[in-house]
Amino acid sequence: MSSYDAIVIGGGFAGLSAASALSEAGARVLVLEARPGLGGRATAFTDPATGEVVDNGQHVLLGCYRETFRFLRRVGADGDVTLQRRLAVEMIDARGRRSRLKCPALPAPWHLLTGLLGWEALGIRDRLAALRIAPALRAAQARLARGEAGLDVAPDETVEQWLAAHGQNARLREMLWEPLALAALNQSPREAAAGSFIRVLAEMFGRDPDAAAIGLPAVPLDRLYAEPARRFVEARGGAVRTGAPARVHTMNGRVSHVTVREERLEAPHVITSVPWFALEDLLPDPDPSLAGLIRDATRLGSSPIVTVNMWFDRPVLDVPFLGLPGRAMQWVFEKRFVFGEQASHLSLVSSGAEDIVARSNDEIAALAVEEIRAALPEARQAALTRAKVVREKRATFSLKPGEPPRPGTRTPVAGLHLAGDWIDTGLPGTIESAVVSGHAAAAAVESA
Ligand SMILES: Cc1cc2nc3c(=O)[nH]c(=O)nc-3n(C[C@H](O)[C@H](O)[C@H](O)COP(=O)(O)OP(=O)(O)OC[C@H]3O[C@@H](n4cnc5c(N)ncnc54)[C@H](O)[C@@H]3O)c2cc1C
Structure with missing residues (x-):
């Protein structure tokens, strides 16, 4: 009999949020991470030239990252994020002019619109054009509030096309929407499909005026969440192993076991949080029912x-x-x-x-x-x-139109659950998407 209730594969935000949620619920969890350190795509490394700890890239959190802050609170790490009270951003435009966008504490979407109206980077025409986005945002927020997954946008419509269709002129796109879309989607507005962007805007500029506030980790990323999550899991009878590349084996439509090199491990539930590009290697002899999932993951850009x-x-x-x-x-x-x-x-x-x-x-x-x-x-x-x-x-x-569909938490294989920022959360590839997916996978294990 296995001594673990669940094995979680991958030690990034998705895997560690899933593992800590299960640990909190009383499960004994084993986390397996292939790399020598935890953190995945949100991590830090020691620069060999100076011995200094450097993040693999600046990570920004937003006030609307509800599940992320729930995870950080759980592992006692939320104090290490410095969060603005309200969105305030300074910009230097391509001509060198510096300006500041600051949103006041008003209900949505008035906090954004008031902030835009007071932003000296915009002329009067740009400010009026900004108002034209409000109905689309309100419609998206109403759909979200009703729990409707779909948004009122064609799947092949790009962010740029959607913004133009809603009256957002070139100056607004240059100063506001393009930097925001690049930060939120990690893709040019000319390439990314509009759906995830509308979802981000609806979350950021929703009822809560703090939702668009920007949060910056005050410590290197591995210290921010990965090590606190490790301690949380270990303190509850679980284990976290690094340098442990895992493979998942299936038999007769269910998970049979996990291997790390020659070692065989068993647990009734396996959550994989590996990225889309690592799924194929994770499943060397997959159940035929997983063929479509693996094909789509491999094709995802x-x-x-x-x-x-x-x-x-x-x-x-x-x-x-x-x-x-x-x-x-x-x-x-x-x-x-x-x-x-x-x-x-x-x-x-x-x-x-x-x-x-x-x-x-x-x-x-x-x-x-x-x-x-x-x-x-x-x-x-x-x-x-x-x-x-x-x-x-x-x-x-990639969020380009025409990319394969993103999978859900559940798979056709009993005991195998999916997590990772690329799982269908409706959000772009962000920390919040990773944690939403991790918590959903933990909930699926608990309800099984
Ligand atoms: C430079 C950069 C900047 C970013 N900036 C932001 C930002 O500002 N805001 C934001 O919200 N998001 C940002 N992101 C995105 C964010 O980092 C990711 O969405 C998030 O970290 C993904 O977490 P994850 O757990 O889903 O995947 P990962 O972090 O990739 O974790 C998956 C883990 O699985 C492990 N693994 C793979 N195969 C195996 C195997 N066979 N066995 C065991 N382990 C395996 C991997 O080593 C990895 O550690 C940024 C990303 C990068 C790279």
Whole structure:
């Protein structure tokens, strides 16, 4: 007989939220993570050159990440996220003009609209055009409130087409929607289907005025959630193993066992939280009923993120983060404020980075330096002491129209449940999608 009630494969947000939810409910859980460390696509590493801990990419949480904050509270880690009270963002546009969007504490969608009306980056025409999005947002929110999964949008309509159809002009798209879509979807508005974006907007600008507030981890990502989750699971009789690449074996329509190299492990339930591109290897001799799932996962495309970490010899940025619309690097974060570091450590993020991901480190770093010096006068005088490029080629799954459908939590194989940001949560590939999927998988195990 197995000594575990469930085996969870994958130690990222999805797997650890599932494992901690099951542990909280009294189950004994074994987590198996293939890599030497936990965290998956939201992790940190020690830079061999300096010994410094560097995130694999800046991660932003939003006030509307309800399930994520529930997970972080469960494992005692919510205090390590610095969350704004209301959405407030500074931007420097492509012509170098700096402005600030700040949403007041009003009910939806008035907080957004009032914020937009007061935003000096917009002219009077742009402000009036912004109002035209309100009915579509309200309709989406009403559908969500009624628990309706579908949104009123064609599956092949892109974000850009949807925004244009709702009167959002070029300036609004440049300053607001494009940076927001790139951050939320990790894909250009010209490529991504509109459905997930509308869902994000409906969540961000819903009834709760805090939902669009931006949260930044105050510690490196592995310390933020992965190690607290490990301690939580272990304290409740579970175990978390790293360096443990798993394979799931099925027999007669149900999970038979899991192997880690030659070792055989059994449990009545297995939750896999591996990404879409790792599912095929996880199931070496799959039940025939899983063929469609594996085919779709293998065909699902990916979208890259490139991060450039830069250290300057003096402070160059006076706020924790700044939007840089119209550039390859769309957002910059000052880790000095976020982590309380002494040095000026900027993290520049390029989402939907297909155009630059194949360039050399030197080329990418040079582009980032050029853009930051053009945007920030202080950076022109400062000496760059070091730059480190981090590429995540498969940061998130693609939201392009025509991609295969995303699967649900349940599979045709008894005892096998799916989690991961790519499971059909309606959300794009985000932490919140991962945790929603993890909690749904834990609930499926509990109700089995
Ligand atoms: C650079 C970057 C920036 C991002 N920024 C944001 C952001 O600002 N906000 C946001 O919400 N989201 C952001 N994301 C997306 C977010 O990181 C992901 O959506 C989330 O981390 C996915 O979690 P997951 O648990 O579903 O998958 P993963 O984190 O990929 O975890 C899956 C785990 O399974 C393991 N695994 C695979 N195969 C096996 C096997 N056979 N056996 C055992 N283990 C296996 C993998 O090693 C991995 O650790 C960003 C992603 C990247 C890469």
